[in-house]
Amino acid sequence: MNTGELVVTDLRVRRGGREVVHGVDLTVRPGEVTALLGANGAGKSSTVLAIAGLLREVSGTVTVNGETLKPGSPTRTRRVGIATVQEGHRVFADLSVADNLRIASLPLPSRERSAAVESTLELFEELRAMPTRLGGQLSGGQQQMLAIASALVAKPSFVVIDEMSLGLAPVIVQRLIPAIRAIIASGVGVLLIEQFTRVALELATTATVLAQGEVSLAAPAAELVANPDQLTRAYRLSEG
Ligand SMILES: Nc1ncnc2c1ncn2[C@@H]1O[C@H](COP(=O)(O)OP(=O)(O)O)[C@@H](O)[C@H]1O
Numbered sequence: 476m477n478t479g480e481l482v483v484t485d486l487r488v489r490r491g492g493r494e495v496v497h498g499v500d501l502t503v504r505p506g507e508v509t510a511l512l513g514a515n516g517a518g519k520s521s522t523v524l525a526i527a528g529l530l531r532e533v534s535g536t537v538t539v540n541g542e543t544l545k546p547g548s549p550t551r552t553r554r555v556g557i558a559t560v561q562e563g564h565r566v567f568a569d570l571s572v573a574d575n576l577r578i579a580s581l582p583l584p585s586r587e588r589s590a591a592v593e594s595t596l597e598l599f600e601e602l603r604a605m606p607t608r609l610g611g612q613l614s615g616g617q618q619q620m621l622a623i624a625s626a627l628v629a630k631p632s633f634v635v636i637d638e639m640s641l642g643l644a645p646v647i648v649q650r651l652i653p654a655i656r657a658i659i660a661s662g663v664g665v666l667l668i669e670q671f672t673r674v675a676l677e678l679a680t681t682a683t684v685l686a687q688g689e690v691s692l693a694a695p696a697a698e699l700v701a702n703p704d705q706l707t708r709a710y711r712l713s714e715g
């Protein structure tokens with residue numbers, strides 16, 4: 476159960492010898508979707524990878540449930556309850572759906588694993604119907620479902636999903652939306668990264684827009700839906 480927020484403060488990330496994220500602040504609350512938006516190259520994935528502990532040249536803090544994480548410790552990040560779904564719906568292509576989820580359940584005590592896999596599959600009936608299908612044989616949408624399910628199996632407090640809808644047909648994205656609603660209803664906080672805003676704003680309570688590695692706007696999602704111009708301006712800052 477979540478007892479607190481995921482708070483990112485003054486996050487700075489260097490990649491390839493230059494700073495690409497310049498002091499980003501954001502908050503994800505339990506039971507809500509926070510959208511992280513921005514054009515291609517704005518620094519969204521760098522922010523995700525830094526939160527996940529997967530980059531080393533990082534400063535600033537990531538605090539969850541009162542614990543502050545040091546950069547570059549992905550195992551500890553997972554242990555404090557932050558799961559990450561990286562860009563490109565990655566799954567183990569040579570393993571079945573069931574085995575992908577079994578591997579994801581390994582951090583749990585052995586007697587809890589199969590129940591955790593079962594309850595996660597309740598969110599994705601489509602996957603439950605094909606436990607023996609190999610990851611590599613799934614459609615892109617099903618792979619994204621499996622990637623999200625794998626992140627959830629170990630019962631994180633927060634899930635960070637990078638580009639959930641990128642490359643998927645709108646009809647497929649619509650099938651993911653109820654799962655995200657069920658995830659937040661269970662109390663998990665979601666940081667949803669999207670380049671295209673419609674789906675993210677439909678789900679989010681608040682939104683943070685990045686432009687050139689800086690926060691150009693942070694506002695309630697409903698405000699941005701009502702003022703699309705404000706959102707367009709925040710995106711444009713990235714075109715310099
Ligand atoms: N592996 C890398 N090495 C060096 N620079 C990178 C690397 N990945 C991304 N960048 C640069 O970091 C900046 C932010 O990229 P990224 O975080 O991927 O943005 P987004 O996810 O918003 O598209 C871009 O200028 C990009 O070229």
Ligand SMILES: [Mg+2]
Nearest residue numbers: 519520562638
């Ligand atoms: Mg990206």
